[in-house]
Amino acid sequence: MLKYKICVVGTGYVGLSNAVLFARQHDVISLDIDLPRVEKINQKISPLVDSCIEKALQENQLNLKATTDKKQAYHQADYIIIATPTNYNSETNYFDTSSIESVISEILPLNNKATIIIKSTIPVGYTEQVKSRFKTEQIVFAPEFLREGKALYDNLYPSRIIVGEKSERGEKIAQLYLNATVEHTAPTLCMDATEAEAVKLFSNTYLAMRVAYFNELDTYCAKHNLSSLDIVRGVSLDPRIGQHYNNPSFGYGGYCLPKDTKQLLANYKDVPQNLIQAIIQSNQTRKKFIVKEILKKRPNVVGIYRLTMKAGSDNFRDSAIQGIIHELEEYNIKILIYEPTLKTTHFEKYPLENELNQFLECADVILANRMHSDLKEQQEKVYTRDLFGEN
Ligand SMILES: NC(=O)c1ccc[n+]([C@@H]2O[C@H](COP(=O)([O-])OP(=O)(O)OC[C@H]3O[C@@H](n4cnc5c(N)ncnc54)[C@H](O)[C@@H]3O)[C@@H](O)[C@H]2O)c1
Known part of the structure; x- marks a missing residue:
């Protein structure tokens, strides 16, 4: 070689x-x-x-x-x-x-x-x-x-x-x-180069669509008080659908999916489409729905358990939880963030509390995109849509 x-x-x-x-x-x-x-x-x-x-x-x-x-x-x-x-x-x-x-x-x-x-x-x-x-x-x-x-x-x-x-x-x-x-x-x-560029954007947009689909399924369940777990399991056992990448969340996020879906939509200029636009809108709708669910609990202080997108991640570029925080701000809800990878007192304008027990005590509702054993003691305060404890 x-x-x-x-x-x-x-x-x-x-x-x-x-x-x-x-x-x-x-x-x-x-x-x-x-x-x-x-x-x-x-x-x-x-x-x-x-x-x-x-x-x-x-x-x-x-x-x-x-x-x-x-x-x-x-x-x-x-x-x-x-x-x-x-x-x-x-x-x-x-x-x-x-x-x-x-x-x-x-x-x-x-x-x-x-x-x-x-x-x-x-x-x-x-x-x-x-x-x-x-x-x-x-x-x-x-x-x-x-x-x-x-x-x-x-x-x-x-x-x-x-x-x-x-x-x-x-x-x-x-x-x-x-x-x-x-x-x-x-x-x-x-x-050819143009096809290879399209492969990348269509792959990520498909992944975003899958997240958005299971999230809309979960929104339906939450609204009608149905077991999302039963329905996701039943749907996913079809081998054409598969039991992977089907865990509801607050929305798709991270560095790539939000930007790559938007770029693909921009490339659709002058090409008829409904789906690509809908994937992006669906993610916004999901976050707005999550915020409404949180508001129903009438919290004074909403605790944010981690700014990261998924467990094991070390960055929070465009994570869905940040979209939720910004939406909550419109309703003048106090936000308190637990993010131990940050050594500052604030993230943007929101205060950080990295002493876990103190954080759990201070928040009325704790938002966790993914469940964690840290939250076991205060499970009744936790709001999550995580079904499988995985990304
Ligand atoms: N992160 C992913 O999961 C992933 C997956 C597939 C494709 N991509 C794509 O790959 C690209 C890079 O993503 P990433 O996540 O590795 O980015 P990143 O932000 O983690 O890293 C980019 C690095 O480039 C450096 N940099 C910026 N401008 C530079 C310059 N002019 N000269 C030299 N270094 C420079 C930055 O300092 C940084 O260290 C993006 O286009 C992204 O969409 C990312």
């Missing part, structure tokens, strides 16, 4: 998991603009919670170096993987892809041979536009399907490897990823 020089730009969930994946076989340099992250990686400490990454950094003989030096990172690389953020810009109704463009404009003068692989999630049609804007054929898109918290695991055991180019180069990239997996059995697909 050939050993390559690989540069990974961005050391978040996508970048760091790709960097560790390839550093088992190739020479990898990780580039980030965030110096503390770079220093941590060089000290073999993971800047994010992911047990596989933490273990690999500590135990494996990785050829991995992190840096903030662009020249050093780019100039000798055979492959440069871009894994920088693409936040949704609600003013333009499109992803903000400026971090990708700034990276490309820095690479091209320093390295005109490397294959640049975009792993960030991008709008449908983006790769063709950016190739023509920068007048380069160096760029290929390959979607990333990992889950946060299981980022390296999902790259070691991927559900599929998709590369957005039907060419020998595309096949080589698919093989590069396949060779880095544990079992070498994942299906690989090469297709």
Whole structure:
């Protein structure tokens, strides 16, 4: 097997998991603009919670170096993987892809041979536009399907490897990823860039639809005083539906589903649709319903047990509970947050109480998107729609 020089730009969930994946076989340099992250990686400490990454950094003989030096990172690389953020810009109704463009404009003068692989999630049609804007054929898109918290695991055991180019180069990239997996059995697909971009957005929108569906089922049950557990179990035993990813929640959230559904809807401009729009609306409707249910309890102080989206998560980007907090604010309800990963006194303008017993005492109603053993003693105060105690 050939050993390559690989540069990974961005050391978040996508970048760091790709960097560790390839550093088992190739020479990898990780580039980030965030110096503390770079220093941590060089000290073999993971800047994010992911047990596989933490273990690999500590135990494996990785050829991995992190840096903030662009020249050093780019100039000798055979492959440069871009894994920088693409936040949704609600003013333009499109992803903000400026971090990708700034990276490309820095690479091209320093390295005109490397294959640049975009792993960030991008709008449908983006790769063709950016190739023509920068007048380069160096760029290929390959979607990333990992889950946060299981980022390296999902790259070691991927559900599929998709590369957005039907060419020998595309096949080589698919093989590069396949060779880095544990079992070498994942299906690989090469297709045109625009189709590969669509695969990513349609996959995440399907997941959002599934969450929204089980949440609407649960809303129906709550309204009619029916057992959501019985109905979800009965429905899910149909093997075409399946007993997975069916646990009701306050709404879908996290970094990817909210923004990726909105981007797909933006790509539907001039294309007839009802469903894509409805998925996004359904998530809003669900949060409004949850708020009404909470208000019925006439609380003075609503306690928020964790701002995270799911158990084991270390970040709360766009978590559903934040939507609930903002809705509750409209009704002048006092909010108290328990979030032990925060060392501050407040989150936004809301006070934090990280002494668990104190928190449980002070709140009249405690909202938990997912149940936790911490809440057992005060179960009668807890409001959750979690049926299965899993994500
Ligand atoms: N998080 C996920 O589960 C997931 C899954 C699949 C795809 N994606 C997509 O991958 C992309 C990255 O997501 P993430 O969760 O890894 O992001 P992240 O926010 O965790 O990490 C991004 C990193 O990029 C760095 N960065 C920003 N601008 C940079 C620049 N100009 N040069 C170098 N580094 C820079 C940041 O400092 C940060 O460390 C997004 O497009 C996202 O939609 C994310």
